Amino acid sequence: MASAAENMAANMNLGNFAQAAELKNRLWFTLGALVVFRFLSFVPLPGIDPVAMASLFETTKGGVLDFFNTFSGGGLERMSLIALGVMPYITASIVVQLGTTLVPSLQSLKKEGESGRKKINQYTRYGTVLLTAFQAYTIAVGLESWGASQGVSAVVEPGMLFRMTAVVSLIGGTMFLMWLGEQITSRGIGNGVSLIIMAGIVAHLPTSLAKVFEGGRTGTMSPLIIIGVLVLAIGLIWGICFMERAQRRVLIQYPKRATQRGMMQADKSHLPLKINTAGVIPPIFASSLLLLPLTIAQFAGTASKGATDSTGNEILLTITSALQHGSPLYMALYAAGIIFFCFFYTAVVFNPEETAENLKRYGGFIPGIRPGKHTETYLDYVLTRVTVIGAAYLTVLCLAPEFLISRMGIPFYLGGTSLLIVVNVTMDTVSQIQSHLIAHQYGNLIKKAKLKTGRTTR
Template structure:
């Protein structure tokens, strides 16, 4: 279902863009909301030492935390208020959608139309709060355990107050992102949650370009490899956009109608069906499952060898 902003943009030419006041207001609102998201990614979690956290994150790169950090725009490595990002909401959405296909009561809600959809969205938000609280608690406990095993205090004042404060801050940050995404969807352009994820990924591009330039300056990477990598990224973006916008049009033919003046010609129309109805949720969920064993192995290795962790620091 196309949004109001999409309908306005589809019937608008570049020559008349200056007259489209509503579309410009929606664009500026979206840009402002994404700027607020980027500012929040630099607000640190109360009671943590960011220098120690940087050394902790450098030892767990390549796992599921690296994926979460990419989607949150580097917030997890800085342990900001929105360190969890919107991943708990995505996980809760997957669980509710699967439950709606298996549980009879939820399946009945799904068939009730708009009222059932609102009820399922409410259950998704409840699940998001529960997942945020659980993940925030384990994250706070892990930070305290890391400081105790490595000899470096990652938490300034460990204890129950720090854990409760971390859980409240992380839950509030994630729920604020969901509210911000809903505002973008209703008052901006596009899907708010998807735009927040995209902004987090795009925010990592300057760092990627800087590392690529440093590797080229040091002679570790050749110019042919860099050009091939850039061409591959552009090709992937074009392919993803093509598949995202692809539609399969089902022909709908209406029968002839009899009127006082005679038979009327049959009308023809089409029903556009999106080719990729699932969106980006299945790849994200599959990537999380594939990287989960690697993350568990990394944390198990660090907890079993605290001396080696101190040597690396």
């Protein structure tokens, strides 16, 4: 551990960083792209009344719109050109990824290498356009009727022209963000789409911290509670760092082979199984499904007084009141959703049968386990036990902030999902920077070796 920390410190020192011109250019490009993203979040759609939009959005606090507004950096609250953010692209990517395990034609494409990957990416883009168009039209229609019961309208001139303009604008905004994320991945420091989501979440952190400290100043929050919240946040960040790096390493052994000296040597390697293979997908999906009824009720105006004039409205209002943040039913369903999607998505991204077949093809085997079906059963058994730990970790991580949000009024965007995304992306970004620094050092060593070789030859 000490040597690893010393190596990381050596790779991240300022002297090495100052000499890495390519890395600095990549960092400046990434920073500029994120600044463009933040500017776009303040450009409203044509035909939107910003004042009316802000007042109407206040009525949806705690709904799914508030959840996705966090990921768009406040763009949904202002109904900007990038109000949908990159969520349609992520949803389309997940659907296509599911298809590669369920649809035979997509399975064959996945095995074709680079050409198959390009076709899969093309299908993902097509799916993003279709999904964005559907969501944009739904939002445009909803905006026209939103607030009718209160006599407020966020749309200046409702009609088909506004709907078509909103659809085209939102498609353009989402596709531009998708392109911007790809540029950050290729010309920046990587993880383009993830960095865009993280930038939207981090943009809210100063406001959330200001609200917490303002509560302590005005006396609405006890100083002990504020200290407890900060300690809990630090503890959750440490726990995320530990669990996201944790893995179960399965020993893989290969047959003995002859070396140059005629000796027989057996190769060994490890198959890493992450504790949290599903990543941030389970809490996002579980939150979206649970918050959807509340959002529908808020759009329909059933949450306002006098909205119980029909049996349908009464049923919807009863459901939404039972699914409020912090309620026992909400907590139970949220935990069940996280656990379900943990196992479901892990089964999608890791195929024990395919892994066992690949090991058998290249002569690898797990000591004490026969190749083929027995290896598949063993990997499935180990992965299930690991996923139980990962599901428990995600459940505790997401339910602890939810309890604080409902009991103490902590802002929504300090939830476990937001922390999970921010810490994960930060760790990956630091790893990318470290990789660039190591590559730069190797390049310098190769140049020096060539110079010395040239001098010796002379």
